[in-house]
Amino acid sequence: MISFDLECAQGHRFEGSFCDFEAYAGQLERKLVRCPVCDSPDVKRLYTGCSIQARPSGNAETGAPTPNIFEAIRQFRRYVTMNFEHVGPAFAETARAIHYGQEPERAIYGESTPREIRELGEEGIGVLPVPDIDKLEN
Ligand SMILES: [Zn+2]
Structure with missing residues (x-):
């Protein structure tokens, strides 16, 4: 299990947990990772x-x-x-x-x-x- 700090296009920050990096990348690509505040699928990883x-x-x-x-x-x-x-x-x-x-x-x-x-x-x-x-x- 890995977790990333994520941010949506509206600037909401949240943490997402995934089985592994491939699961994260796959879900992100298929727009399955959504902001818990505004439901936006436009999510990027925070560095x-x-x-x-x-x-x-x-x-x-x-x-x-x-x-x-x-x-x-x-x-x-x-x-x-x-x-x-x-x-x-x-x-x-x-x-x-x-x-x-x-x-x-x-x-x-x-x-x-x-x-x-x-x-x-x-x-x-x-x-x-x-x-x-x-x-x-x-
Ligand atoms: Zn949001």
Whole structure:
């Protein structure tokens, strides 16, 4: 049994449970997955913004005044988008390839699903959530 975070065209968010990925894809294709609020079959899977950093960067900011949390998040997002490589929906596989040494070590960010993030965590790959990363895409 797997579950996905889903969103309909009206922006209603809900969780759908399926036997496996093929069952999910098949039901979605045949418009059998419907929003529980408005019954829309126009449903897509929600991805969560996330990132990993190659190495801990130390405490260079020690002593700086604590910024407003929203400003801190803005700065964090700006830092990530300017310094990390954007890998898009390939985030989970790229993070895994870096972790297992199949790709050069580097900081990346992209989109993933809550399930993929949990699986990465179980493999010992620490993932840092990036709030609203999709709003940064142009
Ligand atoms: Zn809806």
